[in-house]
Amino acid sequence: MAQSKVGVIAQDLVDKIKHQQYQAGDYLPSEHQLMDLYGSSRETIRKALNSLTDLGLIQKIRGKGSIVLNLDRYTFPISGITSFAELNNQLGLKAETKVLLLQKEDKLPVQFIKYFPEEENSTGFHLERLRLIDGQADVLDCDYLLSPPVNSLPREAAETSIYDYLENKQKLDISYAAKEMSVCKVDKRIQDLLQLDNDLAVLVASRNYLADTTKFELTLSYHRPDKFKFVDFARRKKIKL
Amino acid sequence: MAQSKVGVIAQDLVDKIKHQQYQAGDYLPSEHQLMDLYGSSRETIRKALNSLTDLGLIQKIRGKGSIVLNLDRYTFPISGITSFAELNNQLGLKAETKVLLLQKEDKLPVQFIKYFPEEENSTGFHLERLRLIDGQADVLDCDYLLSPPVNSLPREAAETSIYDYLENKQKLDISYAAKEMSVCKVDKRIQDLLQLDNDLAVLVASRNYLADTTKFELTLSYHRPDKFKFVDFARRKKIKL
DNA sequence: ATATTATACTTGTCTATACAAGTTGTCAAT
DNA sequence: ATTGACAACTTGTATAGACAAGTATAATAT
Numbered sequence: 001m002a003q004s005k006v007g008v009i010a011q012d013l014v015d016k017i018k019h020q021q022y023q024a025g026d027y028l029p030s031e032h033q034l035m036d037l038y039g040s041s042r043e044t045i046r047k048a049l050n051s052l053t054d055l056g057l058i059q060k061i062r063g064k065g066s067i068v069l070n071l072d073r074y075t076f077p078i079s080g081i082t083s084f085a086e087l088n089n090q091l092g093l094k095a096e097t098k099v100l101l102l103q104k105e106d107k108l109p110v111q112f113i114k115y116f117p118e119e120e121n122s123t124g125f126h127l128e129r130l131r132l133i134d135g136q137a138d139v140l141d142c143d144y145l146l147s148p149p150v151n152s153l154p155r156e157a158a159e160t161s162i163y164d165y166l167e168n169k170q171k172l173d174i175s176y177a178a179k180e181m182s183v184c185k186v187d188k189r190i191q192d193l194l195q196l197d198n199d200l201a202v203l204v205a206s207r208n209y210l211a212d213t214t215k216f217e218l219t220l221s222y223h224r225p226d227k228f229k230f231v232d233f234a235r236r237k238k239i240k241l
Numbered sequence: 242m243a244q245s246k247v248g249v250i251a252q253d254l255v256d257k258i259k260h261q262q263y264q265a266g267d268y269l270p271s272e273h274q275l276m277d278l279y280g281s282s283r284e285t286i287r288k289a290l291n292s293l294t295d296l297g298l299i300q301k302i303r304g305k306g307s308i309v310l311n312l313d314r315y316t317f318p319i320s321g322i323t324s325f326a327e328l329n330n331q332l333g334l335k336a337e338t339k340v341l342l343l344q345k346e347d348k349l350p351v352q353f354i355k356y357f358p359e360e361e362n363s364t365g366f367h368l369e370r371l372r373l374i375d376g377q378a379d380v381l382d383c384d385y386l387l388s389p390p391v392n393s394l395p396r397e398a399a400e401t402s403i404y405d406y407l408e409n410k411q412k413l414d415i416s417y418a419a420k421e422m423s424v425c426k427v428d429k430r431i432q433d434l435l436q437l438d439n440d441l442a443v444l445v446a447s448r449n450y451l452a453d454t455t456k457f458e459l460t461l462s463y464h465r466p467d468k469f470k471f472v473d474f475a476r477r478k479k480i481k482l
Numbered sequence: 483a484t485a486t487t488a489t490a491c492t493t494g495t496c497t498a499t500a501c502a503a504g505t506t507g508t509c510a511a512t
Numbered sequence: 513a514t515t516g517a518c519a520a521c522t523t524g525t526a527t528a529g530a531c532a533a534g535t536a537t538a539a540t541a542t
Contacts (some may be wrong), residue, residue: 063504304534
């Protein structure tokens with residue numbers, strides 16, 4: 001997966017932290033020791049450590065070392081662009097996906113237009129999936145996969161993992177996303193699907209992009225408010241926007 | 242603010258993007274050109290560019306260059322640990338802060354215990370502030386500033402910006418936070434303060450830490466659901482957690 | 483005209499080196 | 513016993529160089 005030396009080292013450190021070979025509160029070996037351990041230069045080690053810092057796994061302290069942070073908290077940041085299938089694997093949940101709809105469209109379905117008006121006339125695949133955890137419908141995922149660049153979308157991919165399909169079969173290089181989280185009123189249909197008491201749901205709207213900056217996916221995710229939880233790790237910005 | 246060469250370059254590039262000296266869709270000058278422009282080495286330039294990449298301001302494409310992404314979208318990610326006062330400045334809102342409560346406590350007030358049980362017996366400053374925008378109460382911020390390391394907390398700081406006070410007066414090095422977002426039921430008092438129709442509010446719970454990994458603040462922010470919006474920029478992770 | 487090759491650009495990765503600066507323990511002077 | 517200077521560690525920052533790999537253009541061969 002990670003072919004670069006930096007990537008291999010970072011992944012190895014992450015694995016060792018995950019398996020508590022390095023425990024929360026401990027200091028990692030010093031950068032010089034890691035140089036010997038991995039047979040690489042200091043800058044390479046430091047780049048690996050920086051990615052752990054960004055993930056919130058360690059804290060570097062000048063003059064002392066790199067402390068492993070405490071995130072045995074059952075809640076760990078899963079932000080980033082992570083697909084439901086991946087999340088499912090990582091957390092070891094037994095979730096189920098029901099494909100409600102999958103069809104090609106000439107232009108953007110009405111329900112998306114309010115949130116993505118700039119794609120009104122784009123062709124694409126309209127996909128609706130209901131996510132069940134322990135038999136309960138927790139999330140309704142509405143996707144619109146823009147048809148260039150997405151050529152095809154077999155039903156099987158929709159039932160398992162479209163990200164796996166797009167990345168490994170279609171060789172698309174998924175890169176970044178701009179998300180918006182809010183609370184909104186939903187219509188009767190969604191209310192029924194999620195078995196809501198009232199008409200409020202948490203909505204996550206997202207524009208997803210490839211590495212060449214092509215937009216390839218629009219997503220509207222409706223979450224049951226009582227099941228929704230978003231966990232985030234944030235570092236204090238040193239740059240003023 | 243940013244004293245390192247990398248920091249200065251990054252901030253300068255950000256400013257130039259913000260003032261549309263480099264516009265969305267344009268390529269930045271190449272790394273070699275930037276080396277000449279700033280009189281620095283390539284690695285230094287690349288570190289600056291990487292921080293812009295993390296912020297979602299540019300996308301680097303091998304063989305071509307660094308494209309400025311469009312974020313003219315009125316919504317731009319403000320995540321990270323940003324204080325209300327800072328957010329207020331950046332967005333140019335005319336907001337008001339009402340301090341409802343500010344007092345020292347021997348142990349964690351009951352309302353916090355459910356979310357931060359590990360700090361049950363910690364001494365600290367209990368602070369409640371109501372945030373009004375255009376005259377309407379949108380957010381109720383409940384803070385608990387742990388008393389070591391926070392020595393004092395004058396009322397004036399609470400009315401303007403505690404982060405400014407803590408960083409510049411108390412010289413605390415605020416570094417990172419672990420946040421949790423969810424929807425919860427609130428009691429009658431909060432319902433009245435925020436003038437809610439029902440008893441649902443968006444809750445953001447956060448543990449905030451200093452650079453030396455000391456926890457210094459617990460926060461419970463109750464948001465009016467119809468005013469709450471959280472914007473996020475995320476890159477696809479290459480590391481499996 | 484078409485395809486191939488060469489080239490000059492771009493970013494990606496890694497190395498080796500140097501010095502600055504924060505932390506900790508030791509040893510000596512007082 | 514306290515203080516102070518020093519040495520040996522730590523991370524932070526910046527540099528110069530090398531080579532790999534992707535992109536685009538122009539020249540060349542077919």
